[in-house]
Amino acid sequence: xxxxxxxxxxxxxxxxxxxxxxxxxxxxxxxxxxxxxxxxxxxxxxxxxxxxxxxxxxxxxxxxxxxxxxxxxxxxxxxxxxxxxxxxxxxxxxxxxxxxxxxxxxxxxxxxxxxxxxxxxxxxxxxxxxxxxxxxxxxxxxxxxxxxxxxxxxxxxxxxxxxxxxxxxxxxxxxxxxxxxxxxxxxxxxxxxxxxxxxxxxxxxxxxxxxxxxxxxxxxxxxxxxxxxxxxxxxxxxxxxxxxxxxxxxxxxxxxxxxxxxxxxxxxxxxxxxxxxxxxxxxxxxxxxxxxxxxxxxxxxxxxxxxxxxxxxxxxxxxxxxxxxxxxxxxxxxxxxxxxxxxxxxxxxxxxxxxxxxxxxxxxxxxxxxxxxxxxxxxxxxxxxxxxxxxxxxxxxxxxxxxxxxxxxxxxxxxxxxxxxxxxxxxxxxxxxxxxxxxxxxxxxxxxxxxxxxxxxxxxxxxxxxxxxxxxxxxxxxxxxxxxxxxxxxxxxxxxxxxxxxxxxxxxxxxxxxxxxxxxxxxxxxxxxxxxxxxxxxxxxxxxxxxxxxxxxxxxxxxxxxxxxxxxxxxxxxxxxxxxxxxxxxxxxxxxxxxxxxxxxxxxxxxxxxxxxxxxxxxxxxxxxxxxxxxxxxxxxxxxxxxxxxxxxxxxxxxxxxxxxxxxxxxxxxxxxxxxxxxxx
Amino acid sequence: xxxxxxxxxxxxxxxxxxxxxxxxxxxxxxxxxxxxxxxxxxxxxxxxxxxxxxxxxxxxxxxxxxxxx
Numbered sequence: 001x002x003x004x005x006x007x008x009x010x011x012x013x014x015x016x017x018x019x020x021x022x023x024x025x026x027x028x029x030x031x032x033x034x035x036x037x038x039x040x041x042x043x044x045x046x047x048x049x050x051x052x053x054x055x056x057x058x059x060x061x062x063x064x065x066x067x068x069x070x071x072x073x074x075x076x077x078x079x080x081x082x083x084x085x086x087x088x089x090x091x092x093x094x095x096x097x098x099x100x101x102x103x104x105x106x107x108x109x110x111x112x113x114x115x116x117x118x119x120x121x122x123x124x125x126x127x128x129x130x131x132x133x134x135x136x137x138x139x140x141x142x143x144x145x146x147x148x149x150x151x152x153x154x155x156x157x158x159x160x161x162x163x164x165x166x167x168x169x170x171x172x173x174x175x176x177x178x179x180x181x182x183x184x185x186x187x188x189x190x191x192x193x194x195x196x197x198x199x200x201x202x203x204x205x206x207x208x209x210x211x212x213x214x215x216x217x218x219x220x221x222x223x224x225x226x227x228x229x230x231x232x233x234x235x236x237x238x239x240x241x242x243x244x245x246x247x248x249x250x251x252x253x254x255x256x257x258x259x260x261x262x263x264x265x266x267x268x269x270x271x272x273x274x275x276x277x278x279x280x281x282x283x284x285x286x287x288x289x290x291x292x293x294x295x296x297x298x299x300x301x302x303x304x305x306x307x308x309x310x311x312x313x314x315x316x317x318x319x320x321x322x323x324x325x326x327x328x329x330x331x332x333x334x335x336x337x338x339x340x341x342x343x344x345x346x347x348x349x350x351x352x353x354x355x356x357x358x359x360x361x362x363x364x365x366x367x368x369x370x371x372x373x374x375x376x377x378x379x380x381x382x383x384x385x386x387x388x389x390x391x392x393x394x395x396x397x398x399x400x401x402x403x404x405x406x407x408x409x410x411x412x413x414x415x416x417x418x419x420x421x422x423x424x425x426x427x428x429x430x431x432x433x434x435x436x437x438x439x440x441x442x443x444x445x446x447x448x449x450x451x452x453x454x455x456x457x458x459x460x461x462x463x464x465x466x467x468x469x470x471x472x473x474x475x476x477x478x479x480x481x482x483x484x485x486x487x488x489x490x491x492x493x494x495x496x497x498x499x500x501x502x503x504x505x506x507x508x509x510x511x512x513x514x515x516x517x518x519x520x521x522x523x524x525x526x527x528x529x530x531x532x533x534x535x536x537x538x539x540x541x542x543x544x545x546x547x548x549x550x551x552x553x554x555x556x557x558x559x560x561x562x563x564x565x566x567x568x569x570x571x572x573x574x575x576x577x578x579x580x581x582x583x584x585x586x587x588x589x590x591x592x593x594x595x596x597x598x599x600x601x602x603x604x605x606x607x608x609x610x611x612x613x614x615x616x617x618x619x620x621x622x623x624x625x626x627x628x629x630x631x632x633x634x635x636x637x638x639x640x641x642x643x644x645x646x647x648x649x650x651x652x653x654x655x656x657x658x659x660x661x662x663x664x665x666x667x668x669x670x671x672x673x674x675x676x677x678x679x680x681x
Numbered sequence: 682x683x684x685x686x687x688x689x690x691x692x693x694x695x696x697x698x699x700x701x702x703x704x705x706x707x708x709x710x711x712x713x714x715x716x717x718x719x720x721x722x723x724x725x726x727x728x729x730x731x732x733x734x735x736x737x738x739x740x741x742x743x744x745x746x747x748x749x750x
């Protein structure tokens with residue numbers, strides 16, 4: 001293609017993207033079509049990938065197609081396998097896409113669609129994609145080493161310790177919050193609870209089918225599992241309409257929490273092939289299919305956004321969670337913009353599959369763009385709802401009141417009209433008794449998704465099926481994260497305990513398995529219980545805590561990346577990782593300060609504890625006060641640890657730049673690539 | 682004109698390879714490829730016993746693989 005034509009095409013993309021962004025940013029008082037968000041996103045991603053990622057690849061990282069990757073040098077057909085770049089892309093995307101990019105944007109929609117959308121786009125192309133790309137490449141150049149190992153080798157022992165603590169903390173808090181989202185979605189919902197309960201025997205059946213009847217036929221088994229899950233959704237309707245069965249599955253939040261804690265412990269101790277692996281396959285199958293279906297639904301229906309670009313809650317008084325746009329919008333949306341957790345995957349399995357160094361750009365930068373697009377779709381699903389409906393679903397009873405009429409009146413008084421009759425009709429349409437006080441984002445996303453799907457396929461008559469399909473999809477997703485996260489946490493604890501007493505590190509020794517499983521399940525179970533008992537719905541306290549810990553892990557990853565860039569004598573390009581690092585430091589440190597010390601009891605943990613202390617001295621109050629102080633303590637410890645790694649890194653950068661310390665990175669030696677030689681013929 | 686023709690042919694051949702790549706990606710995500718490599722590496726045929734052996738070998742990697750939030 002002639003160069004002039006290429007320039008013209010990219011100019012057209014830039015103009016279209018700018019026009020779409022201007023449309024979503026400048027329209028006031030008029031509803032806009034969701035396609036403007038999709039167009040703005042595609043143009044932003046296209047330009048960022050073509051120009052920014054190419055600049056990073058060429059100038060900062062100097063990707064070398066002649067250099068053999070660990071997948072080529074250490075190819076053992078097991079861990080290290082040179083794999084087609086599109087296959088690695090799919091594998092990497094399936095690993096990074098979780099419930100986070102679906103839930104975060106739905107919660108942040110309380111500010112309106114604009115702040116979240118802009119953060120998702122800017123955060124992804126300048127932060128998240130860059131983090132995933134550089135960490136992937138640095139891991140590839142170090143034989144697939146993990147983030148913790150790279151932090152220890154390149155920054156120092158303290159760096160390794162901080163990364164370890166950050167990872168354990170994020171796992172524990174994430175699992176607690178994720179379980180709370182499931183509890184809030186399934187409480188008093190016999191249809192939802194029945195469907196999710198059925199996924200356990202379905203997974204067990206899949207495990208046995210795969211091992212005994214059709215060994216190795218995972219795709220076939222997943223399709224079979226999917227059909228059974230669809231039957232379970234259909235059966236859920238019967239269960240909810242049969243009084244006796246409905247009674248068994250109408251569960252309160254505390255009962256559900258206890259059941260999930262017991263399930264988490266059992267799943268962690270059972271053989272992997274029996275429950276964890278088949279659930280993982282089933283969840284991945286449903287996840288990939290549903291994301292594709294949602295994308296098609298949005299494009300086919302191109303719905304109108306009913307949420308305004310900005311709501312009155314930009315002042316920090318939001319009912320879903322309290323706090324101003326800065327910093328709270330930026331910690332609420334983590335996974336769709338920048339997520340520290342991704343650095344674990346970029347330095348985990350993926351680097352061991354990369355065939356050519358140049359492919360890290362498409363896999364690292366490109367897969368994160370796809371994840372960011374999922375977050376945009378979640379934002380659309382939340383914003384197609386009438387704002388009154390959105391706030392009625394997401395506001396806790398502690399804010400809007402318990403009675404439907406009171407809640408509807410409170411929400412209407414905010415300027416988002418809704419009536420108790422409308423909410424009752426909606427609840428009936430989706431097969432629920434009530435949709436009030438379902439904090440956590442999952443039910444609002446499910447209603448939005450059901451709205452999009454039912455308008456594309458099947459009409460209003462099947463809205464209840466689509467709603468419960470969406471709830472099943474999210475709950476299945478989250479419970480799989482719970483299974484896998486508990487195991488990963490257990491292994492990490494066992495790895496650490498092996499230094500104390502060797503048998504504790506043995507992953508096949510049952511006393512150690514049970515003790516470490518109990519430790520991890522107990523830790524996240526405590527946060528879950530705390531959320532269930534919180535009169536403000538739990539999400540107000542716990543989701544920001546999760547966002548802070550996730551972004552702090554990203555801070556650690558960007559610290560490691562910046563250190564390596566400086567040591568590579570490329571300090572002039574360090575802004576590529578230093579800019580998102582400084583932004584995250586500003587966001588996480590400000591958010592942490594607010595969560596600990598803000599005088600508003602809805603924001604600050606200590607202020608809330610102080611307010612409770614002035615009330616009656618009951619056992620429930622004492623527990624809430626303790627929880628607030630614990631949350632403040634956890635936030636403080638995380639911030640302190642990250643401050644340590646920042647200081648250690650900054651000293652290292654100054655030492656290298658001033659020449660007091662010799663620059664030099666711990667990469668594996670250059671070996672020429674056989675694939676490159678083959679290509680050159 | 683020739684260059685456009687060759688570009689068109691390249692594009693057509695890329696499009697033709699899409700289903701194969703899609704299937705390969707699914708097989709990789711769902712560990713079917715890992716099982717096939719295991720069989721090839723150990724010169725075994727697909728059976729319950731070999732699959733159980735594969736699961737034993739694969740278990741550690743599977744459970745240590747984080748799934749993102």
